[in-house]
Amino acid sequence: MPWNVNDYPVSMKNLDPLVRKKAISIANALLADGYTDDRAIPIATSQAEKWFEDATADEKKAFQQEKNPQKNDKHEVNKNAKKLMDADVTIRYQDDQWEVRTKGAERASDQFDKKEDAVTRGKEIAQNKQSVLTIYKQDGTKQQEIDYRDN
Known part of the structure; x- marks a missing residue:
């Protein structure tokens, strides 16, 4: 089930809001690729935390200004x-x-x-x-x- 910034997994509740936004975006893309919820959530959370740790202030600011992920966003499906x-x-x-x-x-x-x-x-x-x-x-x-x- 895809998520958005108002409806997301409980495990993302305590994440920094920007990390949560990134995790939701990544998780939704993983779901589009066929991952199950129980696999998409920890992978997305881990990748979002790593992104936040490595991102520059400008990258974080740019992502903050991007549109929030929506449940019906279209994702490019990775055939592999x-x-x-x-x-x-x-x-x-x-x-x-x-x-x-x-x-x-x-x-x-x-x-x-x-x-x-x-x-x-x-x-x-x-x-x-x-x-x-x-x-x-x-x-x-x-x-x-x-x-x-x-x-």
Whole structure:
């Protein structure tokens, strides 16, 4: 069920209003891609909090001035979303950075200078997706696999 700034999941109640607006927007797009409510909400909340943390003051101001998300907003549907929704997540060292990537995705969702930051983000994504996280060493050999499918 899509949401708006007046009707949103209880779990978003205590979010900063701008984070909540972003989370609602992201969650509605995820719903359009076929995610269920119980998966869209934590993913959207996590991504909105990350956006808020990384956004510049100008980006926050510009988003604040954008129209509020509506339940009937049209979203571009990602044809690959269903395929990537349950796909496993990997962490690999590439081009002098640690990349967090969903298997089958064209590009990394995140890049970090420190492996521990990549692992933290990878765990968050894999937990939200209830998938498997595979962590590789810098030399490309497998280090660890964490299964979040039954959590």
